[in-house]
Each structure stands twice: as structure tokens, then as C-alpha cells.
Amino acid sequence: xxxxxxxxxxxxxxxLYLALIWVPDxxxxxxxxxxxxxxxxxxxxxxxxxxxxxxxxxxxxxxxKGKEExxxxxxxxxxxGILMTTATLASGMLWAxxxxxxxxxxxxxxxxxxxxxxxxxGYILLRQAIDDDARRRVYxxxxxxxxxxxxxxxxLSVRWWRTIHPVVFTETGMNITxxxxxxxxxxxFATLVLALDLIYLRAFQEKLHRELQRRRERRLGRLGx
Amino acid sequence: MLKAAVWLFWKDLxxxxxxxxxxxxxxxxxxxxxxxxxxxxxxGQQVLRPMFPGLLWLGIFFSSFLAVGRxxxxxxEAGRQLLMAPIDRGSIFLAKLALNVLLTLVLTAVLxxxxxxxxxxxxxxxxxxxxxTLILGVVGFAAAxxxxxxxxxxxxxxxxxxxxxxxxxxxxxxxxxxxxTGALYTRDISPAGSWLWLMAVxxxxxxxxxxxLFEYLTEV
Numbered sequence: 298x299x300x301x302x303x304x305x306x307x308x309x310x311x312x313l314y315l316a317l318i319w320v321p322d323x324x325x326x327x328x329x330x331x332x333x334x335x336x337x338x339x340x341x342x343x344x345x346x347x348x349x350x351x352x353x354x355x356x357x358x359x360x361x362k363g364k365e366e367x368x369x370x371x372x373x374x375x376x377x378g379i380l381m382t383t384a385t386l387a388s389g390m391l392w393a394x395x396x397x398x399x400x401x402x403x404x405x406x407x408x409x410x411x412x413x414x415x416x417x418x419g420y421i422l423l424r425q426a427i428d429d430d431a432r433r434r435v436y437x438x439x440x441x442x443x444x445x446x447x448x449x450x451x452x453l454s455v456r457w458w459r460t461i462h463p464v465v466f467t468e469t470g471m472n473i474t475x476x477x478x479x480x481x482x483x484x485x486f487a488t489l490v491l492a493l494d495l496i497y498l499r500a501f502q503e504k505l506h507r508e509l510q511r512r513r514e515r516r517l518g519r520l521g522x
Numbered sequence: 523m524l525k526a527a528v529w530l531f532w533k534d535l536x537x538x539x540x541x542x543x544x545x546x547x548x549x550x551x552x553x554x555x556x557x558x559x560x561x562x563x564x565x566g567q568q569v570l571r572p573m574f575p576g577l578l579w580l581g582i583f584f585s586s587f588l589a590v591g592r593x594x595x596x597x598x599e600a601g602r603q604l605l606m607a608p609i610d611r612g613s614i615f616l617a618k619l620a621l622n623v624l625l626t627l628v629l630t631a632v633l634x635x636x637x638x639x640x641x642x643x644x645x646x647x648x649x650x651x652x653x654x655t656l657i658l659g660v661v662g663f664a665a666a667x668x669x670x671x672x673x674x675x676x677x678x679x680x681x682x683x684x685x686x687x688x689x690x691x692x693x694x695x696x697x698x699x700x701x702x703t704g705a706l707y708t709r710d711i712s713p714a715g716s717w718l719w720l721m722a723v724x725x726x727x728x729x730x731x732x733x734x735l736f737e738y739l740t741e742v
Contacts, residue, residue, distance in 0.1 A: 358738050415690035422686055426677035432742045439735045440673050440687070446731060447691055454694035454720055458701065 301494035308487035315480040329395040336388040338484035346378030354441035368434040373499035405456040416444040526609035530617030544589045552585030552633040567642025574643035575703035590667030591684045593618040594675035615736040622664035646706040658721040659699035669732035
């Protein structure tokens with residue numbers, strides 16, 4: 298898994314070449330739309346990371362073995378998901394400034410993404426506020442399940458409220474050319490590989506962190522504190 | 523399960539009736555919010571009336587979370603005694619949920635007339651639909667509040683953490699409640715229907731899911 302990083306870098310370079318040079322301009326949007334390749338890849342990866350967090354949290358509650366490890370990966374995928382969501386929001390806002398004339402609009406996807414961001418920030422806040430390992434594991438898993446169910450409801454409600462976001466995939470087919478589709482897919486995989494690498498890295502880091510804490514406590518205990 | 527829940531509910535209710543520790547501060551806070559709206563949006567009922575649905579629901583949500591957060595806090599402060607009782611764990615959640623629903627309903631019953639008086643918005647003519655909107659909104663908030671309250675009761679930051687978790691979570695409910703209420707003030711009230719459905723779905727899901735998951739919280 299540590300070699301993922303070496304796969305992510307060339308994939309990103311290829312993706313950048315495809316998105317910035319290979320794909321022709323779109324007449325109505327000019328050059329600004331090219332940020333969309335990065336944006337879409339990040340957005341999909343963010344959703345996948347949150348889904349991974351949901352599945353792992355379910356496993357934490359249901360499975361008897363490997364709770365500790367599953368919990369570490371659940372935490373890591375939520376953190377990477379937040380990172381990707383932040384990047385999605387940032388790139389989307391930059392584009393919106395050019396295309397719609399304002400950094401922020403109350404478009405359904407934009408609003409849903411922002412609320413999802415807050416919900417998962419809550420996940421991190423909740424984890425930080427609980428000291429006991431076993432309790433943190435279970436409480437954050439329960440919270441993760443509940444908010445994951447909330448996200449589609451948020452989306453539905455905001456969608457009823459208003460809608461102006463460009464829809465890439467409609468019921469009749471794709472709104473993009475095959476060339477653009479290739480660039481999108483390459484960028485998506487590049488981002489996905491990067492996210493996987495980050496999740497493994499973060500989960501490993503967390504393992505070391507917990508091990509360090511355990512040893513420190515044992516040491517302090519031996520010294521009589 | 524139901525019998526234990528009823529007894530627990532009765533216990534909390536008599537505690538509240540004796541101490542009035544939740545309703546009184548939360549109700550007063552709600553009224554203060556109504557006054558602050560007047561100052562913040564520069565008085566003038568002509569200005570406030572179009573914004574009434576949003577102002578009303580923000581007032582209800584903000585004052586309600588003062589009340590709903592406390593339900594599990596009481597048990598957290600008493601230690602874990604309640605978990606020693608030989609009862610189904612789900613009944614604890616049900617009892618707290620029922621208490622939260624009752625408290626928020628009472629709060630709403632007081633705040634709604636007060637808000638409509640102070641902000642100069644007469645209550646809509648479709649009275650029954652309006653009452654349903656209030657009930658669905660408040661029950662959903664109480665359900666979500668009970669779930670988040672149970673999650674935060676044992677944490678270090680309890681009161682600080684709850685709004686950060688609860689308010690983004692209930693945003694679909696707020697949208698539903700505000701838009702349904704807004705529709706009831708227009709001539710064509712039919713859009714209120716789908717918003718009421720949305721709120722009902724939210725209520726159903728977030729009563730059921732936390733009820734199923736609550737057992738896990740009591741095991742650690």
C-alpha cells in the first residue's frame with residue numbers, strides 16, 4: 298500500500314495534462330471550466346470516503362474482531378473525506394466566482410456539500426471530546442451512521458428549495474464529450490489513489506500515536522504517577 | 523419496554539415539574555430572541571412580517587436545544603445508575619424522547635403566539651395544517667436532539683458540542699418547517715404538502731434509527 302503514492306503522482310500529472318492541454322475549450326465557459334476536472338474528481342472521492350466511513354463505522358458496531366483497526370480506518374477516511382470536501386468547495390467557489398459572478402450561491406449541491414462538511418467536522422469534534430478509547434469508537438460510529446443517512450435528506454430538501462447547478466449526467470445521457478469524459482475519469486482515479494494513500498498513511502500514523510500514548514501511560518504508571 | 527419507558531418518563535416529568543429547570547429558562551430565552559429580532563432587524567413589523575416563518579422557527583429551534591440537550595445530561599451527572607436497572611435499554615431512549623417532545627411542544631405552544639404577536643404576523647387561516655407543521659417540526663427536532671444529546675452527554679464539551687452537531691443535522695427539518703409555514707401564509711397552500719411529507723419522513727427515520735442504535739451507546 299505504501300507504493301500507492303508513486304502511482305498517484307504520475308496519474309495526477311497525466312490528469313493535469315489531459316485537463317489543461319489535451320481537452321479543447323468549451324465555447325460558452327472559456328478556460329475557467331477546466332477546474333471542473335479537479336473539482337469533480339475531488340467531489341466523487343469525497344463521497345466515496347464518506348461511504349467508506351459509513352461502512353467501517355457499521356463494522357465497528359457489528360463485528361467482534363479488529364474493532365481498533367477498523368476504527369482507525371473509519372477516522373482516517375472521515376478526515377480524508379473532509380479534506381476532499383474542502384477542496385471540492387474551494388474549487389467550486391473559485392469557478393462560481395467566474396461563471397456565476399459570486400463565490401457563494403445557495404445551489405443545492407453547494408449547500409448540501411457545505412452541510413456535509415459541517416456534519417463531518419462534527420464527527421471530528423465528537424471524537425476529540427471523548428477520552429475513553431472504547432467509548433470514542435462506539436459513539437463516533439453511531440454518529441457516523443446517523444449523519445450518513447441525513448445527507449441524502451439534506452440534498453433532497455435543498456433541491457426542492459432551489460436549483461441552478463450544471464448537471465453533468467442527465468437521464469438522457471452525458472452532457473460532455475468523450476474526450477472530456479476520459480479526462481474526468483483519469484482525474485477521478487488519480488484523486489482516488491491519492492485518497493487511499495492518505496487514508497492508509499493516516500491510519501498508520503494513528504496506530505503509532507495510540508501505541509505511543511499507551512507506552513507513555515504505562516511508563517508513568519511505573520513511575521508512580 | 524413500554525411500561526419501563528412510561529415510568530422513566532414519569533420520573534423525568536415530575537423532576538421537571540418540581541424544579542422547572544428546563545422549560546422556564548428555555549421559554550424565557552425564546553422570548554428574548556423575539557425581542558432581539560426587533561432590535562437586530564430594526565423594528566418595524568412591515569419588515570419582520572415577511573420573514574416571520576424563518577424567525578419563528580429559528581426561535582423555536584434555538585430555545586428548544588437548550589431543553590433537549592439536558593435530558594441525557596441529568597443521567598450523565600447522576601453517574602451510570604440508570605443502566606443498572608433491569609430494563610430494556612431502548613426504553614430509556616423512548617422515555618427521554620417523549621420528555622423532549624413534550625417539553626418542546628409546550629415551548630412551541632408558548633412561543634408561537636408570542637412571536638406572532640411581537641412580529642406582527644397573524645396566525646394563518648389553515649389552522650390545522652399550521653398545527654401539524656408545528657408538531658412535525660418540533661417532534662423531528664426533539665428526536666434528533668435526543669440522539670445527539672445521548673451522544674454528547676458523556677463528552678467533555680457537552681453543551682458546546684451539541685449545537686455544532688445538532689443544528690447542521692436538522693437543516694432539512696428547518697427548510698421543511700420554514701417553507702411549509704411560509705406556504706400557509708400565501709393564497710395557494712398546496713406546496714406545504716410536500717414539505718410536510720419531508721418532515722414526516724425525517725421524523726420517522728430519526729426516531730427509529732437512534733432507537734435501534736441506542737443499545738450500543740449503553741454498552742461502553
